[in-house]
Amino acid sequence: MSTDLVNPPVQLQPEKALHLSQLAPQILKSSPTTSLPYPLSLLTTPESQETWVVYENLVFQCLRTGDDDSAKECLDRLVDRFGEDNERIMALCGMYEEAVAKDDKELEGVLKTYNKAIQADPTNMLLRKRKIALLKSLSRTNDAISSLVELLDASPIDSEAWAELSELYFSQGMYQQAIFSLEEVLLITPNAWTIHARLGEILYIHGQSPSVNDAEILKSLSESMRRFCRSLELCNDYLRGYYGLKLTTKRLLDVLPSAGKQSDADLPPPSTETVHKLHELATRKLAEIVRRSASKEKGWEGFDPAEIIAARELLDRETQKVDR
Amino acid sequence: MGLPSTVLLVAGAAFLSHAVYSSYEHALLFSPSISSGNKHPLPLDIVLELLVSITVLCAGIVLAAPKLKPISWRVWAREKETEEKNVNIRRRKEEDAGLGAQVGNPFAGLEDGSRRGFLDVRGARKAFAEWVREGGGGGRS
Structure with a gap:
């Protein structure tokens, strides 16, 4: 069996998703079924640790590519094996129902079954998450946020849920709340360099929004710079981190000279000299990454082409300005 | 060896x-x-x-003995960050570690749009249908 099916990234390119879902009939045919109930079925059909993970991933990929029959087949096997009351299976079944629903009315029906099941068992976290995902895809973001807050009240160490909450708040333009949620994620996974970079990005965007005053801009920009620095500390040659660092330091260099001395802040803004140095460092490292990945040097080929193009554009924009 | x-x-x-x-x-x-x-x-x-x-x-x-794994977090993180997008490195790592090995960034599941608990199945379906309509499927629809 393909290893990609055991641990596929969620955001798969369409070609790969198609390829995986086309494997489904073959896998379904090659793994035999049995009519015996679960503990006895082990006698006739061997199963490995990956077997059911593969089925689970197949359900999603098949639903994604519109191969509902294969998805149903995989789902039936999972139900046969684990029973309909299994939390994970309930969530998967719900996902199938969502995907095949034709209009909003049917989706409302799915939502109702979710509500009923959650009322029966409020500890079913997976189903509660599915409900939130459904609310989000129905564009009822406010309902989604309130359900998510409820869920987090019950289980405040769920980093995934905090990250989702941050995304929802961010989509509503509530940057302060989004930042707070991401900080909660960092309390749980303090070494996640991607989250540090994401937090830096949100802080940067918050610093750009027109409604905030000068002191706030300076504060969130310097915080953003520090977050990007931390992400770079945790991951060498982190392109996203350097990109963000360059943007924030550049903006800070514009803002810093006009800002007055702030002695009351608990963390004073960085000195112009430091920011200047960091800006130079970011520019140098970005240029190095772009150059070495373009010439396909060994150890430098793993970067995302889209990110490389964006970094090159950023650098080009700067040099054009200097030329003028 | x-x-x-x-x-x-x-x-x-x-x-x-x-x-x-x-x-x-x-x-x-x-x-x-x-x-x-x-x-x-x-x-x-x-x-x-x-x-x-x-x-x-x-x-x-x-x-x-096989090549030593990086001991410092930032070096290890860089490896994870780049192997995710590099199919060749991925393959080699999987062969090294056997099936079901953790490949790619372990924190990728926290990023926007990648959270397993909150999969947006309808959005993914729509995006895929869009991709097929644009002819990305190479004639196989």
């Missing part, structure tokens, strides 16, 4: 078995009895051969 380590391992094993065999023969020839005591200690050449063979074996084992 490269050629040098294989050579060292084979040579070391041969020396070791030879030394053991020699000491066995020696013990047979001068089997120590209660009266004689330990009048015939192991000859120096056997002892030397034994030591040399063990040294050679150790060197071979060290040379044959």
Whole structure:
């Protein structure tokens, strides 16, 4: 069996998703079924640790590519094996129902079954998450946020849920709340360099929004710079981190000279000299990454082409300005 | 495992078995009895051969060991960050680690749009249908 099916990234390119879902009939045919109930079925059909993970991933990929029959087949096997009351299976079944629903009315029906099941068992976290995902895809973001807050009240160490909450708040333009949620994620996974970079990005965007005053801009920009620095500390040659660092330091260099001395802040803004140095460092490292990945040097080929193009554009924009 | 380590391992094993065999023969020839005591200690050449063979074996084992994993977080993180998008590195890692190995960034599941608990199945479906309509499917719809 393909290893990609055991641990596929969620955001798969369409070609790969198609390829995986086309494997489904073959896998379904090659793994035999049995009519015996679960503990006895082990006698006739061997199963490995990956077997059911593969089925689970197949359900999603098949639903994604519109191969509902294969998805149903995989789902039936999972139900046969684990029973309909299994939390994970309930969530998967719900996902199938969502995907095949034709209009909003049917989706409302799915939502109702979710509500009923959650009322029966409020500890079913997976189903509660599915409900939130459904609310989000129905564009009822406010309902989604309130359900998510409820869920987090019950289980405040769920980093995934905090990250989702941050995304929802961010989509509503509530940057302060989004930042707070991401900080909660960092309390749980303090070494996640991607989250540090994401937090830096949100802080940067918050610093750009027109409604905030000068002191706030300076504060969130310097915080953003520090977050990007931390992400770079945790991951060498982190392109996203350097990109963000360059943007924030550049903006800070514009803002810093006009800002007055702030002695009351608990963390004073960085000195112009430091920011200047960091800006130079970011520019140098970005240029190095772009150059070495373009010439396909060994150890430098793993970067995302889209990110490389964006970094090159950023650098080009700067040099054009200097030329003028 | 490269050629040098294989050579060292084979040579070391041969020396070791030879030394053991020699000491066995020696013990047979001068089997120590209660009266004689330990009048015939192991000859120096056997002892030397034994030591040399063990040294050679150790060197071979060290040379044959797989490449060391990065010990510092930032180096490890860079590896994870780039292997995710590099199919070749991914494949090699999977072969190294066997099926179901953790490949790619372990925190990727926290990023926007990648959270497993909150999969947006309808959005993914729509995006895929869009991709097929644009002719990305290469005629296979």
